[in-house]
Structures are given as C-alpha cells and as structure tokens.
Amino acid sequence: MGQGHGHGQGHGHGGAGADRRRLLIALVVTLATAVLGAVGAVLTGSLALLADLGHLLTDAGALAAAVFASYLAARPSSWRRTYGFGRAEVLVAGVNALTLVAVVIWVAVEGVSRLFDPAEIPGLPLLVIGAFGLVGNVVSLVVLAGGDRANMNMRGAMLHVLGDALGSVGVLAAAVVLLTTGWPYADTIASLLIVALILPRAVGLLREVAHVLLEGAPRDIDPQAVQAALLEIPDVHAVHDLHVWAINDRTPAMSAHLVVDEASETHCGDASVLDRAGDLLRERFGLAHSTLQVEHGAHVGHENHCG
Structure with a gap:
C-alpha cells in the first residue's frame, strides 16, 4: 500500500524584493568604486590597487548575477520546472565563489613574483584612492548587511564586497607604510594578506554550493x-x-x-x-x-x- 504525501510552503516575495534592491544599490556603488580604482591602478602601478580592482570587477559581475538570480528565484514553478528557479541563486553563488578564487590565486602568483622584483609605488595617491575605495565598500556592506543572512546568494555577494573592503584596508596600510618608511614590499605584502583572508571564505562558500548541488542534507537537519x-x-x-x-x-x-x-x-x-x-x-x-x-x-x- 502506498501513498504520496506532500506539504508545500510558499515564500513571500517582500523580503526577496528588499534583498534585490540592496543588491542593486551595492552594484551601483561598486561600479563607481571600480572606476576610481582603475584610474588609481593605472596612475600608480600598485599591485594592491590592482588586486582591489580585480575584486571590484568580479564583485560588479557577482552583484549583477545575484540580482538576476534573485529575479529568477522569484519566478513561480511550472510543469517543466516543478521546483521553480530556486537553484539559480545557488548556481550564481558557486560562479561567484569560483571567480573570486581565480582572482585571489592570480594576485598571489603576481605578489610572489614581486617579492623578487619590487615595484616603486607612490604612497600618497595610493592613500587617497584606498580611502575612497574603503568608503564605497563600507556603504555596500552596510546595505547588504540588512538583507537575508540565510540566503546563499546574498552571502556570496557580501563575501565579494567584504573582500573589497579588506583590500581597501590593505591598500591604506600599504600607503601608510610607503609614506612613512618607503619600504618597497609594503604593497606586495598587503596584497598577499588580502589573499590569505579571502581565499578560505571563497572556498568555504564553494563547498556549501557543491553540497547543495550534490543533494546533501542541510547542515541543521540530521x-x-x-x-x-x-x-x-x-x-x-x-x-x-x-x-x-x-x-x-x-x-x-x-x-x-x-x-x-x-x-x-x-x-x-x-x-x-x-x-x-x-x-x-x-x-x-x-x-x-x-x-x-x-x-x-x-x-x-x-x-x-x-x-
């Protein structure tokens, strides 16, 4: 004797709409900060700024993808897609984590090479651009922090912006060291510290995404x-x-x-x-x-x- 027994639960779209607005605001701020960072990287030749710019560009793509995924996830289910597009946010979170891993690995390789051949980086432009970048990052973080912390898509976006904020802090620290001591390795060391802070978080998010896609049991259910x-x-x-x-x-x-x-x-x-x-x-x-x-x-x- 057999019978299927199902229970469904609908999810309101009010919270999803608010999260989408937060992502859009963060995207605009990130794009503006990326333009400033690009100008600074060209003018100074700073690897820390270049690393920060790489994060910003991937963040802009990550935020744009997160916005698109939130639209998809809100679409109703159909006979062809009986679960709807809920997994779109998981897929985008995975893509975001992969791009972030690729960027930090590239920065790490470039940073190690500069340890043997340090570049001369002007400290004052680095300080000014890093300060503006940090302000933009903090604004984006504050906006995103009010969203749904349980949403993997939102957490992926926040991880990217957090990486940028840490990158801006590293840029500022490198600028201060350059201005006060002239030590040529400050910029490179700052970029490697950024890598060390961001890589574990990106890998952790990637593991969460893989667990969901492989139909693993949720963390809080045994x-x-x-x-x-x-x-x-x-x-x-x-x-x-x-x-x-x-x-x-x-x-x-x-x-x-x-x-x-x-x-x-x-x-x-x-x-x-x-x-x-x-x-x-x-x-x-x-x-x-x-x-x-x-x-x-x-x-x-x-x-x-x-x-």
Whole structure:
C-alpha cells in the first residue's frame, strides 16, 4: 500500500524584493568604486590597487548575477520546472565563489613574483584612492548587511564586497607604510594578506554550493534524527529510502517510505500516520515539504491508494 504525501510552503516575495534592491544599490556603488580604482591602478602601478580592482570587477559581475538570480528565484514553478528557479541563486553563488578564487590565486602568483622584483609605488595617491575605495565598500556592506543572512546568494555577494573592503584596508596600510618608511614590499605584502583572508571564505562558500548541488542534507537537519523521530510514531515499524536535501539554502525537503503493520487502520484518514508524520517533520525539523509513502512489509512493487 502506498501513498504520496506532500506539504508545500510558499515564500513571500517582500523580503526577496528588499534583498534585490540592496543588491542593486551595492552594484551601483561598486561600479563607481571600480572606476576610481582603475584610474588609481593605472596612475600608480600598485599591485594592491590592482588586486582591489580585480575584486571590484568580479564583485560588479557577482552583484549583477545575484540580482538576476534573485529575479529568477522569484519566478513561480511550472510543469517543466516543478521546483521553480530556486537553484539559480545557488548556481550564481558557486560562479561567484569560483571567480573570486581565480582572482585571489592570480594576485598571489603576481605578489610572489614581486617579492623578487619590487615595484616603486607612490604612497600618497595610493592613500587617497584606498580611502575612497574603503568608503564605497563600507556603504555596500552596510546595505547588504540588512538583507537575508540565510540566503546563499546574498552571502556570496557580501563575501565579494567584504573582500573589497579588506583590500581597501590593505591598500591604506600599504600607503601608510610607503609614506612613512618607503619600504618597497609594503604593497606586495598587503596584497598577499588580502589573499590569505579571502581565499578560505571563497572556498568555504564553494563547498556549501557543491553540497547543495550534490543533494546533501542541510547542515541543521540530521537524517538519522529524522529517521529516529519517524520510528517513534505508533504503527511505524521501519523507515527506508529516506532522503533529505535542499532546493536552495532556505527550502529543505525530504522523502521516505514508512513501513506499517498490515492489520493497522491508522495509516489513512484523520490522525493518520501520514498526518502525524507530516506534523512531526514540520514542527521538529522545519521540513514543510515532505513526501511520504506508507507501505506494508510485504509490499513488492505494487501500490494501492488508501480508500
């Protein structure tokens, strides 16, 4: 005997719209800061500024992609895409993390080469441009910080902007050292410190994206605990084919087969096994979308709906 049992939960678009506006504001600020950084990098030849510019350009692309992904994620599901476009934000977060990893690796390689051949960098222009860049980064961070911290797409965008802010701090530190001591390695060391701070965060986000795309269980839901809880329900003797995954980082889902006593009459109708299991999954694990099949131990490849 089998039956599919599903629960859906709609998500309001008010928060998503606010997040989209925040991303748009951060995009405009980032583009303006990138123009200033490009001028500064050309005038000074600073590797720290160049690293910061690389972050800014990838950030602009990342923010633009994040805005587009938020539009896609808000589109309703269809018969061709029954889960909608919720995974678009996960994919964009992965692309953003990959581009950030590529940029910091390039900066690291360039920085190591400059350790053996330091360039002469003027300190004062570096200081001025770094200060303006930091102001732009802080504005973008403040705007994005008010968004949904659980949204992987937003976190990917914030990670890029955080990288820029750290880059601007590094530029300022390098400028101060150059102005006070003239030490030629200040700019290079600053760029390598930026790499050391950003790379682990980018790799961490990339691992989260891969976990979702590989249908891994959400971090805050233990499948073994879910199975044990389902076995606590009277008349449920076994649970198999249990799967827990996430459409995106805000929409967990699960499915399972519940084996019940063939003589039991409590797996259909009011207060059924399905109802009790669905309530348990929602209340204890936040699993609003569940698909459960009730079957007998002797079930062999055939299904009869509850009558």
